[in-house]
Amino acid sequence: MIMNRSATTSWLFAAASIIALLSAGTAAAEERSAVNTGYFGNVAILGYDPVAYFTDGKAVQGSPDINQSWLGATWYFASTEHRDAFTAKPTTYAPQYGGFCAGSMSVGLVTDNIDPESFRIIDGKLYLFGGTGGIEQDFDPTAAKIIADADARWPETKKKIQGQ
Numbered sequence: 001m002i003m004n005r006s007a008t009t010s011w012l013f014a015a016a017s018i019i020a021l022l023s024a025g026t027a028a029a030e031e032r033s034a035v036n037t038g039y040f041g042n043v044a045i046l047g048y049d050p051v052a053y054f055t056d057g058k059a060v061q062g063s064p065d066i067n068q069s070w071l072g073a074t075w076y077f078a079s080t081e082h083r084d085a086f087t088a089k090p091t092t093y094a095p096q097y098g099g100f101c102a103g104s105m106s107v108g109l110v111t112d113n114i115d116p117e118s119f120r121i122i123d124g125k126l127y128l129f130g131g132t133g134g135i136e137q138d139f140d141p142t143a144a145k146i147i148a149d150a151d152a153r154w155p156e157t158k159k160k161i162q163g164q
Helices: 005-030 080-088 102-106 144-161
Strands: 063-070 073-077 115-122 125-129
Touching: 063 080, 073 080, 102 125, 102 144
Parallel strands: none
Antiparallel strands: 063 073, 115 125
């Protein structure tokens, strides 16, 4: 294929632009928080209220107007009471493994895709999953091995996520 100088210059410029974008994406990934904020924005649990899992027993969408910053992410809440409870004891309410899929973590994978309505509270800890019909069906208080595997993998995985 023969290209004229203008076409070659355009192609080189396009290639350089793509490389620059990919490099910028890599730099951003290296500085990533250990809190799962999905692919866009910087909101934990896709905007769901972490306290509501414990107080209401279900996933409840939080409000952007009632928020709190913690661990480099923004957390939304359904009420100021929930925000205040979280602010007082964030580790009590925050999901395990930074809100990444607990089932995936147990087998050594990191999955950004979570379904906030697919969750379990086990021994007072919140675990989120990627969706229904998967490992979360077996992820109950008797699933000590799954929890132990995910717990064992999380410290090293957290370092990788943060680019360390």
